[in-house]
Amino acid sequence: MIEAINLTKYYGDFPAIENVSFSAEKGEVVGFLGPNGSGKTTTMRILTGYMPPTAGTATVAGYDVVTNSLDARRHIGYLPETVPLYLDMTVRSYLEFQGSLRGMASKKMQGGIDKVIELCRLEDYYTTDIAKLSKGFRQRVGIAQALLHDPDVLILDEPTLGIDPRQVVETRQIIKGLGGGHTVILSSHILAEVSMVCDRVLIIHEGHIVAMDRPEDLARRLEGVSRVVVEVRGPLREVEATLRQIKGVERVSRVGPEDRVRFQVECASTRDLRPVIAQTVTGKGWGLIEMQAGGLSLEDIFLRLTEETEAAKGGRKP
Amino acid sequence: MNLRAIGIIAGKEVRSYFGSPMAYIVMAVFLAFSGFFFASSMSQPFPEATVRGFLFPGALALLLLAPVLTMRLLAEEQKMGTLELLLTAPVRDSEIVLGKFLASFIMVAVTLALTLYFPFLLFLFGGDPDLVPILTGYLVLLLVGAMAVSVGIFGSALTSNQIVAAVLSTGLLMVLWLANLTSNLAGGSEIAWKTAVDYLAISGHMQDLAFGILNTTDLVYFVTVIAFFLFVTIRVLETRRWR
Structure with a gap:
């Protein structure tokens, strides 16, 4: 049509x-x-x-x-x-x-x-x-x-x-x-x-x-769990280090109030990281208080898609 | 060319004119103005049984009032965004412009028709007036009106501001009205210049018609100017598509 x-x-x-x-x-x-x-x-x-x-x-x-x-x-x-x-x-x-x-x-x-x-x-x-x-x-x-x-x-x-x-x-x-x-x-x-x-x-x-x-x-x-916010009851540095070691994790950044152990975990793939994170955290004996898959905002989507297309064109960054 | 589309657009505009006070004000002002000059020509010591007395003031009034009628036609459409819909409707740009031209020309014709009681009075009291100068007199007013309206639509196509549109077209019309004055500025040797600006002036083309003489030169002048401004208006609409 x-x-x-x-x-x-x-x-x-x-x-x-x-x-x-x-x-x-x-x-x-x-x-x-x-x-x-x-x-x-x-x-x-x-x-x-x-x-x-x-x-x-x-x-x-x-x-x-x-x-x-x-x-x-x-x-x-x-x-x-x-x-x-x-x-x-x-x-x-x-x-x-x-x-x-x-x-x-x-x-x-x-x-x-x-x-x-x-x-x-x-x-x-x-x-x-x-x-x-x-x-x-x-x-x-x-x-x-x-x-x-x-x-x-x-x-x-x-x-x-x-x-x-x-x-x-x-x-x-x-x-x-x-x-x-x-x-x-x-x-x-x-x-x-x-x-x-x-x-x-x-x-x-x-x-x-x-x-x-x-x-x-x-x-x-796009919206697959590429960004997970996780709050743990446990030692701050150790938790951060452990999260970084999980396979597929690209970036770990601290978010939220000072007195809480709360991180934003990002991964490059669209693989759902939540089970792995939950397993690791509970495996260490820490308390898993909250876990939330953060969707991408429209801005994130554009950023991601334009990066994808740029990458497809031969890795040229904008 | 689709006459039906032209008619639809013209009909919408005419309805819109009668739904707003503008048209009535313009008509009233024109009637008062032309009535005054007709009356004064009748109260001279030896009045002639003609309508010539109000032809030139009437033409001037048309030149000043027509842009008020036309200023809205395209400027408003641009301002309100309705032009986009109009230009994407299955009608041609030329049909839009001709429809709008027709609508405002109808308003001019209606306004002039309201003065028809002048010749009626002449026949009633004036004793055997000449019919031909009266007919050509009204013809020239219709032509001047059509010309003023075509220039007015051109001005309205140029801007989305109605006031700017009216001022632009009034200015253009005044230049055309008084063009022959500039012929005096030229030295005596510049005959070509003098001929050209004399030809451009509106008033020069009214003289013969006012006395009942139908001259092809004059008719060609009016028709050419009207066609030229309508054509340019259509072009202006088209440039929006290419910009």
């Missing part, structure tokens, strides 16, 4: 994205994960035909987004990062305008509007001025607009940015419900969100795809 090959976009001399290739099957929900400025929005803007790539090609529903832009756009529903609303319109007139722009006949449009109003739970705000809606509801109107013409492809740029937690949950449910019928591409900088909603995750960092996997596999690859 979506096929991007070596997309590259330069803003002046600055490469926003370089050689980004990916594809999405019909009905798949693909998440773009990356920090701000990593090239997520640029990639989406290319797919939607807002701007052409400097190099590379992309097709949506079989239409090239540059040479056959209008046909490609007919198959896309798009929610830009800033929700594009006309504040002087009511929800209804806004949706009617967007529907007619996309060439919907009035009968089909009424059905479509009823459907998205229900799906996005906007029934009570049908005739409300958009200016009077809260941010969360404006976001829903934005999603409703993208869904209105029942497009094959939905492109949602940060659909849960800046709305309150309950609405975030609701929005995620709406998006999750869309998979199957629509091919969805959404961007986010929240790892949990992407793994919850998406079938496949693309991690973008500084304009490059650094990983592309199913969330479970990615989690296994």
Whole structure:
């Protein structure tokens, strides 16, 4: 449904994205994960035909987004990062305008509007001025607009940015419900969100795809117990030395309050170190008070993945 | 070119005009202004049964008021981020620009239509006025209005700030209005310069039409300027894609 090959976009001399290739099957929900400025929005803007790539090609529903832009756009529903609303319109007139722009006949449009109003739970705000809606509801109107013409492809740029937690949950449910019928591409900088909603995750960092996997596999690859915080009742120096000697341990650093024997143990592999640590500590006759697998933060993931890619390129450090 | 898309965009803008006080204010100011000049031309010692008295002040008023009508059209879309959605909808840039142009031109036409009671009064009291100068008089006002609106949309495409858009386009229109004044600055030998700036000036192309003479030169002038600014506006929208 979506096929991007070596997309590259330069803003002046600055490469926003370089050689980004990916594809999405019909009905798949693909998440773009990356920090701000990593090239997520640029990639989406290319797919939607807002701007052409400097190099590379992309097709949506079989239409090239540059040479056959209008046909490609007919198959896309798009929610830009800033929700594009006309504040002087009511929800209804806004949706009617967007529907007619996309060439919907009035009968089909009424059905479509009823459907998205229900799906996005906007029934009570049908005739409300958009200016009077809260941010969360404006976001829903934005999603409703993208869904209105029942497009094959939905492109949602940060659909849960800046709305309150309950609405975030609701929005995620709406998006999750869309998979199957629509091919969805959404961007986010929240790892949990992407793994919850998406079938496949693309991690973008500084304009490059650094990983592309199913969330479970990615989690296994990244979040495996590579960092364990362990608190022991025992002699400080000796504990530290013992922990260092465990096979696979790369780094041991003291964390937490001064009066406690608490260490953070890191290992390079994704092997679960917890059984070994527990065994060693109890084997020495010390008390194992607490052990906790520390997940990686998004920053850690990027660091790790970019290091991986750099290493793959021949050990060159950034 | 998809006429339906143009119509949809124009329709949305026209509705939006009538939903805000701006359009009514612009109409009221224009009516008061042109009414004053029409009335004063009628109260001369030997008034003529023409609408010529308000043509030039009316044109000037259009040049000043049209940018107020158009300043929102693209600047607001850029500021609110709605332009991104509009440019990714299955419509061409040219259809967006033409739709917006059509909408503001309709507003100009409606405003001018509200002055049609001037010629009506002439027929009622003035005794047998000439129809042709009245028709060409309104034609020239429509052309000046369309031109002002096309320059206004151009200004609105350049910035996301409505005030900047209005000031830019008013400035451009004033230059076009008064271009022939600079012909006096040139020395007598520079005939080419004088011809050029005289041709550029709006007022020079109103004279014949005001007296009922339909001149191709004048028509070509207005149509060219309108087409030029619409074309440049479309180009400006396109540069956003290539930046």
